[in-house]
Amino acid sequence: MKKKKLILEAELSKTDPRVKMLMVKIKKENYRPDALIEILHTAQNSFGYLPMNVLRFISKEMKVPPSRIYSTVTFYHFFSLKSKGEHTCLVCTGTACYVKGAQNILDEIEKEFSLKPGQVTADNKFGVQTARCIGACGLAPAVVMDDEVLAKAKAEDIKKIINSRIGAGV
Amino acid sequence: MNRQELRTIADQAKTKQAQYKHKVCVCCGAGCISSGSQAVLEKLQEEIKTRGMENEIEVVPSGCMGPCNQGPLVKIQPDQTIYQRVTCENIAQVVQSQLIEKRPIEELLLFADSRPKPFVNAMEDPFYKKQLKIVLENCGDINPEVIEDYIVCDGYKALDKALFQMSPEEVIAEIKQSRLRGRGGAGFPTGIKWETVHKYVADQKYVICNGDEGDPGAFMDRSVLEGNPHRVLEGMAIAGYAVGASKGYAYIRGEYPLAIKRFELAIKQARKLGILGVNILGSPFSFDVEVRIGAGAFVCGEETALVASIEGKRGTPRPRPPFPAESGLWNKPTLINNVETLASIAPIINRGGQWYGEIGTPKSAGTKVLALAGKIKYSGLIEVPMGMTLREIVFDIGGGVPDGKEFKAAQTGGPSGGCIPKEHLDVKVDYESLVSLGSIMGSGGLIIMDETSNMVDVARFFMEFCMDESCGKCVPCRVGTKMLYDLLCKVCNGQGTRKDLDMLEELAIYVKEASLCGLGMSAPNPLVSTLRYFKSEYEQQITKNAAVQGGTHG
Amino acid sequence: MAKIPVNIDGKSLEVESGKTILEVCKANDIEILTMCHLEGLGDIGACRLCLVEIEGINKLLPACTTKVAPNQVIKTKTEKLKKYQKITTELFFAERNHVCAVCVVNGNCELQDLGYKVGMTRVRFPYLFPKCEVDTSHPWYVMDHNRCILCTRCVRVCGEVEGSYNWGVMKRGVAARIISDFNTPWGESITCTSCSKCVNACPTGAIWPKAVVQGQFKKNPKMITELVEKRKMHL
C-alpha cells in the first residue's frame, strides 16, 4: 500500500494579512472551540480554500485536535481542501433546476472543458462545482459564474461566458 | 431606549412617509437581483433625482414580491401597480408615464405577456388575489435594511405588547390558541414546544432560529430573511421572553449571503435602538442574538444536528429523547423554531391567537408560504391559507403548466416528501392531507412536473440527494440509502428485475423505520410515493429489461 | 435510587429510574444486540441493533440511549425487530470488504458473532466492494478500513478515555472514514499515544496489532469498561 507522504507545507507567516485576519477572528471568538465553523468560514473567505497549513495553524492556535478539525471540514460541503480555481462556475442542481435541465449544462461543460463537478483545470484557471440548491428556483436553471447569478441559463451562453473569462485571464 | 421612544420613532417615520406621493419599491430579492434589479434601482434613483422629485417619490429597495420569474419587478404604491422585466431603458418611461402622467404602461404590467388583460392593480390579478399574506405581509413593501421601515408597519409592537402587557405564560397561551404549527416540516404545535422549554428550570436557555433551508426547491426562508429580517428577529425575542431564554442563535445557510448580511444588519440596528440587548425597551428582559453561518449540510435542518453544528462540530444528529427542549445547545433547554414559524409570531401577538386560529383548516391553522417552481407558468413565492387545494395553487395562482403540456405530479416537501399525482389535485394543502397521500408539507417547496418527467428518475434524483447528505452515523441511512440508490440506478438503466423492486420496497420500509433521524426516516418517501402512484413506470422499466435479460452481463 | 415499574417482553420488573433500557435489560438477563455500544463509553445510538418497540411511541428507539420511564411496556424481540436486526447485519457485511477467511480476528469477531446470532446465512444485498486503504504506518498497529463498520468505538475511547483525540471521522454518508489526525498516516500522528485502547475497543478486525496472524487475535473490550470504572474510583 502506498504511503502518503506527510507534506510539510511552509509555515504560515504571521505578517501575512490573511493570517492576521484569521488571528483577529480567533481572538474575537475567544479561542472557543465551538466557534470553529465560524473561524473556518473566515479562513476560507481569505484564502479561497482551506490549505493544510492553515488547518494546522488553526489547530495549534485554538488547541483543537487535528482530527476534530479535519472531520468538521470534510463534513460540510462549503469547505474545500482544494483550490476551486480562479474562476468558478457553480451549477445549481436543485430540484427545480434539475427538472429544467441543469444536467444538460453540466454535460455540455464537461464536453467542452473536460471537467466534472468538483474538478479544476490543470492551470487552476477554472473550476466547476454543483450546489444542492441556491434558492433561486424561480429562475431555474440557475448558474453562478464567479459571484454573479445567471438566471434561466443556457448551456451555449454559459460556455461562451466561461471562455471569455478564461481568455480574458483576469 | 424605552417604549415611548420607540413610538416616537414610529410617529416620526410615519410623518416623513406621509409627505411622499408615491412609494416605488424595486424588488431586491435574490431572484430579482440576478435579473438585474440593482441597476434598475440605481437608474430609478438617478432619474428621480434629475427630475427633482426626491420629495414626492420615495424609492425603496424591497424584499421579494413573489413572481420571481418575471423580474426585475417594480411596484408603485399606493396604486399597487407592478411592472415586470423592467430594464434601465424603461425607467424614464415608467417615471414619466406612471408617476407624472398617471398613465399605466400596458405592455409592462405584470403578466402582460401571458394574460389577455393584465391588471393595473396587481393585487386584483389571480396570482395575488387568492393569496393571503401574513408572514410576507410587509415583504416587498418595505426596505429590509431600514429598521424604521419595519417599525412604521407596527414592527416591534408585538414585542412591546408581550413585554409590558403579558406574562410569558400568557404569550404561550396566545400561541397555543393560535394553533400555529412548526413550519419547518414536521408540524409540531409551536405553543406546546414553547411550553415545554418554558417549564424546564435552568440557568440558561436558548432560542435557535432554524434558517438552514436545505430542501432543493425551497426558498421561503431565504425570502423572509431577505425581505423582512426584523420580523424574524422580533419573533425570536418574543420566543426568548416566553421560554425564558436570554440568548438566541440564527442559523442561516452559507448559500444565502444576502440573507446573512441583512439579518446581521438587522441585529445591529435593533441593538442600537435597544430592541436587543440588556433590558429591552426598558423592561427587565434581556436578549441578544448571534448569527451562525451554516456550512452546507442538509442534515443540519434536523434539530439535534443543528445543535451540534452550532457547537462547532460535525452536524450529526443524536437520538431523541432527550429532546432539545430538555437538553439542547450545551445541554441546556433549547427552543428551535423555523424562520417562517418565528415570522408568524408577531401578527399572532398583535391580532390575537383566535384570529390566527380561524384561518386555514381546523387542524392546520394559518397560512403557509410556498415556493412554486418547476414546470409552472408563474413560479415564485406565494402565501396561501392552509387547506387551499393543490389545483387552485397550481392552476389559479401558478397559471398551470406551460407549453401546452399536461400536469403530471407535484412534488412537495423536497427530498423528504412525495409526489402527488393528478388524481389528487383536489387535495387540501395542509399537514394531515398531504401525509395521508404519502407526502409531507415539509418546508413548503412545491415543484411541478409535466408529462415529460420520468418518475423513476425523479425518485433516483432524490435518493441521490439523501445518500449524499446522509451524515453516515447510523447504518440504515448510511448504507440503506446507498443500496436504494444503486437499485434505482439499476432500474433506471433498464437492468432492474422484479426481485429488485421487491428489495426496494423492503429496504425502503426498513430505512424509514430504523434510521436515527428525520433525514433517514423520510429519505424513502419520494421512492415510496412514486412506487404508489406511478408503479406502472417502474414496471415498464423492468419489462423492457425482461426481453434482454440473460445476455447483458460480461 | 427510586424504583419504577416497567414491563419488558411481558415480564413485569421493578427497575431503577434514570437507567437506560439497555442497562435495565442487562441487569435482568434480557439479551439486546449491540455493536456501537461499549460499556464505559458514551452511547450514540448509531448501529440501530438495540432498537426496541415501546407501546404508545410510534418510533423504534435505541435501548442504549433511551431511559426507562414508569409503566413503559417495552418489547425487544418482535418479528419486526428481528427482521431489522438481520437487515442491519447484512448491510454491515455488504458495506465493506469483510473477508473473514483472511481476517486476524476470524473466530473472535463481534461482527461474526452478530451474524450467527441473527441467523444470517447470506447477504441478499449486493456487496459494495469499496476501495479501502490499509494503513500500516504505525510501528505496532494496523488500521484496515476494509473491516471497519464505523461504530466509532475507537474514536470515542481515544477521546473520552485516553483523551488524545487521535481518531476522528471524515466525510459523510457511505464515504465516511475513520481518520488519524488530518487524515494523515497513523504512524505520523502527533496525538496518538500508542496506548492500544482503540485496538481493544474495535469490535472487528479493523484495528489490530502487527504481531499476529490470521485468526489469531483476541480482543479485550472489557478492559476498557474496567479502566473507566477504575478511573472513577480515584484510589
Add this chain to the structure above:
Amino acid sequence: MTKKRIATVWLGGCSGCHMSLLDIDERILEVAKLADIVKCPIVDAKEFPEVDVALVEGSVTSDEHWRELEHIRKNSKVLVSLGDCALTTNITGMRNQLAKEDVLNCAYKDAISNDKEGKMPKHWVLLNLLDKVVPLHEVVSVDYVIPGCPPSADTIFYVLFELLNDRVPDLAAERKLKYG
C-alpha cells in the same frame, strides 16, 4: 426408494470446499446409500446431467461460469452455495476493488515470473473475466447455503444428509453458522 442424484461443481474457488467435503470420511457411505454422485470435479463426466442436489463451490468470475451456473440451475432441483466464495465472493472478490485491466496486467504482464513481453490471453474460446466477481445468488436463485472458508465437514454432511432425507437444513437453529 430410488436413489437421489448429487452433483458437485467448482467455479471460481480454490477447491478447499471439496477437500472439506472429502473430510466427511466414512460418512460418505451414508451418503452413498441415499444417493449417487453423478458429477464432480473428480468424477469424469463431461455434461452436467439432471440432478436432485447440486453443491456449487466458488464464485462467478467469468462469462463461462455464468453460463455454467445458469445451466446448473436449470438442471438441479436444489442448488446449494457451498462455501464463502459462492456466498460472499470471499477471496476471489478481493479483486473487485480493482479495475479488471489492472488485475489482468498484474497476472499476465507485470508478474515477476513473466518475461518482459507478457501477452494477454485473447481468444474466443477462452473465458472472459467479468468486471466484477459476483456471488451465486446474484446470478440465479439459490436454495440453501453453507458458509465457511471452508465449511466444516460436519456442516456439509449435515446439510447434505438433511436434504437427502427430504428435510430442511437450518444452520442458524443448529448453531452451525460459521463465516471464514
